[in-house]
Amino acid sequence: MKDLLSIYENKQPEIVFNWKDTETDAEGWTVINSLRGGAAGGGTRMRKGLDMNEVLSLAKTMEVKFTVSGPAIGGAKSGINFDPNDPRKKGVLQRWYKAVSPLLKSYYGTGGDLNVDEIHEVIPMTEECGVWHPQEGVFNGHFKPTEADKINRIGQLRQGVVKVIENPSFSPDVVRKYTVADMITGYGVAEAVRNYYEIYGGNVEGKKAIVQGFGNVGSAAAFYLAKMGVKIVGIIDRDGGLLNKDGFSFEEITKLFLNKDGNKLVADNMIGFEQLNAEVWSVGAEIFTPCAASRLVTKEQVDAMVGAGLEVISCGANVPFADKEIFFGPIMEATDSKVSLIPDFISNCGMARVFAYFMEKKVSMTDEAIFQDTSEIIKKAIQNVHAQNPSKTGISNTAFTIALKQLVK
Numbered sequence: 001m002k003d004l005l006s007i008y009e010n011k012q013p014e015i016v017f018n019w020k021d022t023e024t025d026a027e028g029w030t031v032i033n034s035l036r037g038g039a040a041g042g043g044t045r046m047r048k049g050l051d052m053n054e055v056l057s058l059a060k061t062m063e064v065k066f067t068v069s070g071p072a073i074g075g076a077k078s079g080i081n082f083d084p085n086d087p088r089k090k091g092v093l094q095r096w097y098k099a100v101s102p103l104l105k106s107y108y109g110t111g112g113d114l115n116v117d118e119i120h121e122v123i124p125m126t127e128e129c130g131v132w133h134p135q136e137g138v139f140n141g142h143f144k145p146t147e148a149d150k151i152n153r154i155g156q157l158r159q160g161v162v163k164v165i166e167n168p169s170f171s172p173d174v175v176r177k178y179t180v181a182d183m184i185t186g187y188g189v190a191e192a193v194r195n196y197y198e199i200y201g202g203n204v205e206g207k208k209a210i211v212q213g214f215g216n217v218g219s220a221a222a223f224y225l226a227k228m229g230v231k232i233v234g235i236i237d238r239d240g241g242l243l244n245k246d247g248f249s250f251e252e253i254t255k256l257f258l259n260k261d262g263n264k265l266v267a268d269n270m271i272g273f274e275q276l277n278a279e280v281w282s283v284g285a286e287i288f289t290p291c292a293a294s295r296l297v298t299k300e301q302v303d304a305m306v307g308a309g310l311e312v313i314s315c316g317a318n319v320p321f322a323d324k325e326i327f328f329g330p331i332m333e334a335t336d337s338k339v340s341l342i343p344d345f346i347s348n349c350g351m352a353r354v355f356a357y358f359m360e361k362k363v364s365m366t367d368e369a370i371f372q373d374t375s376e377i378i379k380k381a382i383q384n385v386h387a388q389n390p391s392k393t394g395i396s397n398t399a400f401t402i403a404l405k406q407l408v409k
Contacts, residue, residue, distance in 0.1 A: 001328075001397050004404040009326050013056060014074070019099050026082035026092045030100055031059040034074035035107055036407070039141030041066065041355070042077035043113030044122060046084045046093070055079035057326040061318050062352070064327075065345040067403040068381045069352040071359065073142050076108055084115035094125055101129035107141030110134045111351065114293075118181050119162050133157055135355055143359065157358040160365060167367040172223055172257045180354060180370055186220020188350030188374050189289050189316040192342045194228055195379040196312050199386050200340065205229035208247055208285040210305070212236045213292030215263030217316040217348065219256070221289050226253040230287060234280040237265040238292075240273045243280055284308045291316030298322050299331045306338050311392075315344035328400060336396040343396040345403065346381045350374045 015032035029052045032040045042062040055077045063075025112118030126134045133154045163180045165171040171178045197204045209230050211222045214237045231247020259266045281304035290297050297320045323329020353374045389398040
């Protein structure tokens with residue numbers, strides 16, 4: 001695996017598009033790792049301090065993810081170095097999408113990512129530039145459909161991603177109109193845990209979990225885990241969090257989900273970050289879902305959780321460990337040797353899978369069909385790993401080997 005990984009990591013990307021804004025100090029990059037299958041896909045993120053290396057590592061991560069989620073295309077990513085809280089954000093994004101629109105028409109598909117919203121920013125802004133849909137480039141480059149077929153599939157994609165969830169089994173509140181895009185990634189993170197216990201043995205119900213991050217992914221993962229009967233004992237957010245050694249009830253987790261302020265946890269009994277960070281890692285949880293920013297989880301935090309009975313990690317964040325390596329650094333490697341570590345490209349592939357699902361010829365548009373499809377894809381990936389390595393350790397190593405054999409010729 002290490003040899004395959006070294007070849008993959010060190011291969012230069014096929015295309016690097018660099019943009020400098022004329023009206024602000026914003027700078028952006030689209031990195032296309034490869035045009036495997038004639039196209040590439042990956043979301044657009046914005047944060048102050050972002051650089052090209054971050055975009056490159058995420059593009060490579062996307063390519064690995066597509067080996068699980070489909071379609072069989074290359075990985076790409078767009079990133080803009082700019083403060084997303086700056087009031088000039090809208091203009092920056094509009095100018096960015098205008099500059100990158102020829103790629104989006106030809107062979108690159110994008111979506112929302114960190115601080116960039118799929119529904120309110122990406123879709124309307126790309127439409128303004130004459131792009132039918134942010135995934136149009138994947139249709140043209142990879143699927144090469146007839147014009148009529150393209151119209152039908154793009155219509156399906158448009159309708160599906162913004163579809164309001166009507167089935168209460170998949171939504172914290174059907175009145176508030178949560179969409180598939182709001183919930184699917186966190187659902188996949190939770191389903192990875194459920195499928196793991198089904199395949200490797202054990203029962204998810206009654207297990208205790210720590211959730212890191214309570215944004216779009218973490219809050220949804222917490223909701224679906226609690227619905228399965230998992231006891232959430234710790235929630236870690238940017239400014240602090242919550243601790244409950246007996247676990248919060250499903251009703252309490254649902255209330256916390258509904259009371260979020262954007263992507264921020266809101267609760268009366270919040271514990272300050274310093275105190276929480278000192279206590280949460282040894283509270284005693286079998287499940288950990290890192291769903292915050294990349295490269296936050298330290299070796300000390302993992303060791304504390306392992307010492308307190310940790311069994312499985314389902315990654316909601318891309319590259320959650322504080323390693324400098326693109327993929328498999330020493331913290332991740334050590335963690336993989338101690339517990340069951342489901343890598344990000346399996347557990348958080350929900351949104352990528354939804355895109356792939358709606359790009360297929362006529363598919364069922366029910367909530368059950370959409371969510372079940374993501375669960376089945378994750379289950380199949382975990383089954384493939386188990387078939388090659390039935391041990392509860394080395395799961396990520398095996399998963400990477402399976403993926404890289406498809407990418408390194």
